[in-house]
Amino acid sequence: MIRDQVYAILSADSTLAAILTGGVHVVGGNVMEINRQDTPAAFDQDGEILPCALVRQETTTAIDPHPDAARVFVRIFFYQRRGTAAIDAAMARCFTLLDRVRLDGVWEISQADDLHDFHDPALNCTLAMSRYMAIAKR
Secondary structure (H helix, E strand, O other): OOOHHHHHHHHOOHHHHHHHOOOOEEOOEOOOOOOOOOHHHHOOOOOEOOOOEEEEEEEEEEEEOOEEEEEEEEEEEEEEEEHHHHHHHHHHHHHHHOOOOOOOOOEEEEEEEEEEEEEEEOOEEEEEEEEEEEEOOO
């Protein structure tokens, strides 16, 4: 899946790792969200969330009139306990790493949109999201 390629790029980057001390996580296997049971590295010893990210593949849509191509959307969720400094830096770094990059089976991936300044009530933290669109071979 494209999300796995995005995850591989992000998790291999030392600059991003220095920003997101709670790591980059990917939906798959047992992981569906950031929580203390499935993503324990995203939390400190007191159970507080560390700056971290979650990669999730979303919608796949057809590109008419091209039956062999599709738009595949991948969203990256960014979490931080308070403030937005780490989130802002991580979003900028992800843009540098992903925008206009070619992946296996993908003509190009580009940044589609960002959503800022949300609050995650379950984790009691700041949340932001970046969405990327890949033009992929079906």
